[in-house]
Amino acid sequence: MTLTEQAEQLKDSVPDTKATPTRPRRRRRSPPWSLEQFVVEPCEGKARFHDFELPLKLMRGVAALGFEYCTPIQAASLPYTLNGHDIVGKAQTGTGKTAAFLLSIVTDLLNHPIEDERFLGEARSLILAPTRELALQIAEDAVQLTRFTGLKVHALVGGMEYAKQLKRLETTHCDILVGTPGRLLDFANNRDIYLDQVEALVIDEADRMLDMGFIPQVRRLVRLTPKNCDRQTMLYSATFTQDVLRLAEQWTEQPAQIEIGADRIATDSVEQKIYITTADEKFQLLNLILSGDNVESVMVFANRRDICRNLHDKLRKKGLKVGLLSGDVPQTRRIKTLEGFKNGSTRVMVATDVAGRGIHVDGVSHVINYTLPEEPEDYVHRIGRTGRAGRTGISISFACEDDAFLLEPIEKLLGQKLNCTMPDDLLSDMGAPGAAGTDSDSDVSQQSVPDVEDTSNLTSVADDAVSVEAKPEVLDVGEADGVMPDSEISDDAPKAPATPVGVDDIDTSSNADDTDPTSNSNSA
Incomplete structure (x- = not known):
């Protein structure tokens, strides 16, 4: 047998894979989501989210979170905020106020999309919170609510890497911006964010802002946003002190005032x-x-x-x-x-x-x-x-x-x-065991030591690749305003770069704030 014949025979013995092509398996498309998949029966004395004209994409997020009936603060405020009115709300943590203002913001953003060219770092809505922990929690809630909308959420808080936050701002648009006052001013001073196009402003826990000495920073941020008549403002506080009401008068335009007292908390x-x-x-x-x-x-x-x-x-x-x-x-x-x-x-x-x-x-x-x-x-x-x-x-x-x-x-x-x-x-x-142990509390110190974070402890952690470096060229807002003593300045203020968190990399575990609110009243 010649070499040519051997080659032909070998060729015939090899199966022709091209003769029987395999068809790729098609992924079945799920039917489009509709309100029929989210049925909530009417209940006397309770308001449903169906009762408000929320966008379908937002309602899908509400359904995914398992929300059915509005809390008192939501039922009382949504009729005003969904129609563009300002609001001053008295509500404690746990009343559902976060969802109340997020639902209003997302509805407005979806109903009024921007068709013109947008600039990176230009926020459409701004949410101010006094602590890192709260800011990151709000950002996480916003991500969950907007998961089917395509809106982008950014969180800027201290104690984390500045460059990481900046990189995300430079790659994705900013629809909802959540942050603490010091870190937001840090970005604003560096012209990394722009607030002149903000359509909705939320000031959460205004009473805590006062207690922690952040109001001068908040004032500077508010000045960077459009005038009162050109934006919607929602201010929430656990108490309505004279100071809080004066701030509300300055920052809102004919607001609806809603109070959910402590007796209404669950x-x-x-x-x-x-x-x-x-x-x-x-x-x-x-x-x-x-x-x-x-x-x-x-x-x-x-x-x-x-x-x-x-x-x-x-x-x-x-x-x-x-x-x-x-x-x-x-x-x-x-x-x-x-x-x-x-x-x-x-x-x-x-x-x-x-x-x-x-x-x-x-x-x-x-x-x-x-x-x-x-x-x-x-x-x-x-x-x-x-x-x-x-x-x-x-x-x-x-x-x-x-x-x-x-x-x-x-x-x-x-x-x-x-x-x-x-x-x-x-x-x-x-129903605990009878022996409780003999340890006394005598070695648990009761002396007054304010819980102010020592920024020297924020050292680099290799596993997390988080570095905190001094930025002497960045203005220390607290000292510049002359209202925050050193014991009250958190590393959230623009002393050192912190880290923004975006939609894709929000750490759901969050983090505690840099300054314990009790330090003001407990310091020696």
């Missing part, structure tokens, strides 16, 4: 207990509570970072999976800590009030006030971390000789008397 789902004890017995009681069978996920609040640090260390020595959120914890570590608490790998979270202003974790079974808050509103924020998403929760507060006098203003705010019991009742209530 505290019916939270069982509140007060245990009368001594400072030396507190840790023993805490240890006893944490050993209870029905204690699943717990947040322990204390007023100062030194108390939180000592509690964290002592609980870890007892073998508990415990995390710490306070001003002296580096930003990247806070994110990991909060993520561990969300996924259940951390059972106990010890935190200052700064963490209570933005943590939204479903499934928190207990909130323990190791020390009573000095501001009554903070009590409401604390207990609002449990009893969420239709579940019930338990709030336990320790009242000792040092802080029992703080109960009266809390009861006045709630409009009800709180039932105080002696710790002897704890055994039967909690």
Whole structure:
């Protein structure tokens, strides 16, 4: 057989793959989404999201989040804000105010798309929040609501890499911009963001802005936006003090005023207990509570970072999976800590009030006030971390000789008397073992140490590739305005570059703010 014949024979023996081409499997297209897939029966006394003319893409996001009926603040404010009116709302954390203003903003952006050329860094809406934690939580909520709309969300907060935030601003448009005052001014001073085209402005927790000394920074940001008559402004506060009302008068145009009092907060789902004890017995009681069978996920609040640090260390020595959120914890570590608490790998979270202003974790079974808050509103924020998403929760507060006098203003705010019991009742209530341990609270410092974050702790973390470098050329807004003492300046202010978070890279675990709001009233 010749070589030619051998080659022909070999060719014939090889199967011709081209003769039987394989057809690629087609992906079946799902039918377009419609309101028929989101049926909510009318309920007397409750407003449905169907009752408002929300865009279909937005309603799909509402359905995906499982929202059915409006909360009181949503039902009261949406008729005004959806029609373009300004609003001044009194509402605590946990009332649904975030969704209230986001629904209005997204509806306006979808109903009035920009057909002309847009510039990068040019925001269509601006949301100001006093803490990093709250800003990132709002940004995360915005991403969830707008997932089917194509709108772009950016978050600019301190303590994270400036360049990363800037890179995203330079690559995608900015429909919704969320941030803290100092970091936003940092970007504005560097001409990396432009606010002259803002259509909707939200100032969240205006009372906390006042407490933390951020109003001068907020004023400068507001001046960069269009005039009152050319933008929609929504201002929310937990209280209506004269200072807050004066700010509302300056920044809004004929606003509708809506009040959702503390008695309207969903505290019916939270069982509140007060245990009368001594400072030396507190840790023993805490240890006893944490050993209870029905204690699943717990947040322990204390007023100062030194108390939180000592509690964290002592609980870890007892073998508990415990995390710490306070001003002296580096930003990247806070994110990991909060993520561990969300996924259940951390059972106990010890935190200052700064963490209570933005943590939204479903499934928190207990909130323990190791020390009573000095501001009554903070009590409401604390207990609002449990009893969420239709579940019930338990709030336990320790009242000792040092802080029992703080109960009266809390009861006045709630409009009800709180039932105080002696710790002897704890055994039967909690079903915990009889031996509570012998550790006393004497080594948990009670001295007044404000929870102001030491920016020197924000060192580079290799795993997260987060670097914090000094930027001397950036104006320190707090010092320039002459209103913020050093103890109140967070590293969120433009002292050093922080990091913006965008739609694709928002860390859902969030992070605590750089300054504990309680530091103002507790500093020595």
